[in-house]
Amino acid sequence: MSIYVLRLGHRPARDKRVTTHLMLAARAFGASGALYTGTRDQSLEETVRKVRSDWGGSFSVEYAEDWRRTIREWKRRGKVVHLTMYGIPLQRTIQAIRGNLSEKLVVVGGAKVPGEVYGLADWNVAVTSQPHSEVSALAVFLHELFEGRELERAFDGARLRVIPQERGKRVEASKPV
Ligand code: SAM
Secondary structure, X not given: OOEEEEEEEEOHHXXXXXXXXXXXXXXXXXXXXXXXXXXXXXXXXXXXXXXXXXXXXXXEEEEOOOHHHHHHHHHHHOEEEEEEEEEEEHHHHXXXXXXXXXXXXXXXXXXXXXXXXXXXXXXXXXXXXXXXXXXXXXXXXXXXXXXXXXXXXXXXXXXXXXXXXXXXXXXXXXXOO
8 A cells, every 4th residue: 555645835944854854754654755735845855865865765755736736636546644633533543544455645734734635635633632743643643554564664775774783873885886
């Protein structure tokens, strides 16, 4: 089941770190790619692509001009999950979401989320009904969706690879071909 993340309303001056962290969390926790709306940010895209070329896998990053059109088009291809503290708790919705094998777009907000998003989503999901962050909400959602299998995921074509250590750091770099 492929999962893509849509980040709404990126503002480079305010959100650069959070949106970068959101995309890196999406990649590390098993999503196939991310789209974002708001202001186009080439340096965000370059950062994510650099992580992909160093650490492997095929995670895509793409700018989308119009969130409404993106979500509507997505609904012809798969299902839409919107993460919001106001939604139905994850523990009550995750089984139905997991049981639906179509591709999914996971929408996360930034500043104010337009009310229409709640109506377009197939599921409005709360990861607790407390305010926190799009990064934590997405990480917990993906972890529950994949039931922990994402922790074992291999990233093909990596140039760098961590060799886990009890203490200290060890990174192996593949030789250029
Ligand atoms: N009041 C906003 C809301 O609608 O959830 C909080 C904005 S928060 C800084 C940015 C994004 O983080 C939200 O749009 C939502 O996608 C995500 N988020 C924050 N807390 C969440 C929660 N408890 N459950 C699910 N998503 C959450």
